[in-house]
Amino acid sequence: MTDYRSLSAGQKVAVKYFVAAMLLFFAQIVFGLLAGLQFLMPEFLYNVLDFNITRMVHINAMIVWMLYGFIGSVYWLVEDESGVELVGARLANVNFWIFTTAVAVVVVVFLVVQSGPGNQESIWFINEGREYIEAPRWADIGIVVCVLIFFYNIAATFLKGHFSGISGTLVLDLIALAGMYVAGMFSRLTCPWINTGGGG
């Protein structure tokens, strides 16, 4: 078995991400079971923790644990692949804690506040109400910032060392990952400035 102390700086960061991914996977299973129970017993937690909340936590835990697993895997192999040490190990750690704190706040708000009045404040601070991207708008911006920090860390490490086919694809895909979350922030009706047709 590999000793934790013998791991490289990048791999130590990776272990943190893997642990968080496992915790989120556990949350996915727990909330999936709750949602499943509500199919069998519709009165179970009715108007306390309704199906829309249990399902939302269930599917978002899945998305975020996969994101953690992906980020962790990249940190695990980046030093081997590039041939140099991770450029910003400290930055990677800070990024991990910012991201994890944000995820925790989003989940607590989902469970406790659940929903708000039909206005933009609810969309910004409680729930965006769109499947798979339910996280409120502030968290969308946070995810983009965290992904860009991650992108910098990986791209800078490869630039310092060796750029392989895998790393080129990976770095380009990280830009796409950030871009995907940027695109997810816009919706036609609620963004009049891009609403060129229709009643606006």
Next chain:
Amino acid sequence: MNERRVAWWASEEFWRKCAIFVTAFMAVVLIVLTFDSVSAITAGRGRVPDYTVINQRIGYVFDEARNMKVPSIGASAPLFGKTLSADEALALVDLGKVTSQSKNCMDCHTLLGNGAYYAPDLTKAWLDPAWGNEASRETMMMNFLMDPKRYARTYGTNRRMPNLGITEAEARGLIAYLKWMSAIDTNGFPAGFVAIDQGD
């Protein structure tokens, strides 16, 4: 170093360039498709009607040539008896959409193919026969949205909608949003939907 020559198509250099080129090309394709979709789903163009459609009667008729049901925009039939200007219609539909997001409707219902199947598909909810007839529809929808416990309708599933604290203004917005959505040409989706009898 081993100086053994390899064919150009077997070299690491070639495949590295291929991997990076294909990733970059697909990223460009994704960006083009994103903007193309935004254009296609803009209200007032093609199959997505202008928001003022809520001033008119929405039918749902079988199209022989396409072999599917399509919405038909009929004569004047103002929602809540008031004809709205383009700006007023946009504001009302927008309020409905933001309310549907902040109440997280999509994690129980499905809207335009996105969402859950714990509760009925809302894509054509305005045309749902469960609202009785055209005369009773608006009142029944208002009552249900504002007090879903008292006016529960479970379609034989025993699953009740929770009380989400929807205000009268928000309920009006939601109904406008649903009326507008029912007028979107969805290629016959959801399949097998039978519309409320409007004498079409």
